[in-house]
Amino acid sequence: MLFETIAWAQSTSSSGQPQGLFDQVLTNPIVPIVLIFGVMYFLFIRPQSKKASDHQKMLAALKRNDEVVTTGGLIGRIAELSDKLVTLEIAPNVRVRVERNQIAAISSYGRMPRREKGEQS
Template identity: 45%
Template sequence: MFATPAYAQAADGVGGAFASFVPLILIFAIMYFLLIRPQQKKVKEHQKMVEALRRGDQVVTAGGLIGKVSKVKEDGELEVELSEGVKVRVVKSTISQVLNKTEPAKS
C-alpha cells in the first residue's frame, strides 16, 4: 500500500536526471556569452593593436607612461622614447593604448 523510497526514486527516471542538469547548462551558457566571449574578443583586439605598432606611434603603457615608439624589436619588445634622449625598453603586451598612429610609408 505504501511506496518504498526505492520505488519513489525510480519513478523519476532518466527525464529527471536530465532535468536536474538543465539549470547547470543554462548557467554555463549565460556565463559564456556574458563573460568569456567578450573577454576573448577584447584580447584579440589588443593583440591586433600590438602587432600593428610601428615606429613613430605615440603609445600609453600599462604604467601610464606616454611616449613615442622609436624601435620595434622582434623579440616582443619596443624601444619607447619618453622625452628627448630618454629611451626605455618596454614589453609589447604592456602597451594599453595607441594615441597617434603614423601613416605607412609609401613605396
C-alpha cells in the first residue's frame, strides 16, 4: 500500500512539470523581469532620450533676435551668443547672461517690442 502511494505521488508530480523548451522558458522567473525592463525602456527611457536630442538640436539652432524662455521662466530676446553663454535682453537696456543649456524653448508667448537702433529708453 505504501509503495502504491509513493508511486502515485511520483507519477503526478512528474507529469505536472513543463516538458518542452518553450514551456521551460515561459516558467523561468527571469522572463517577466526582462519583459518589465523592456516595457520600461520603451515607455520612459526612449522618449526621454528623444526629448533630450530634440533640445540639443534646438540649442544648436539658436540665433540672434530669437525670443526664448529659460528654465527659470525668464522670457527675452537673444542679444549675444557664445558656445556656453547666451545674453538675453529681457527689457530695454536690461541684459541677463544665462547658460545656453538653461534655454528651455523658443518662446510662443508673443513678440517683445523691437527697439530701433537709435532709440534710447
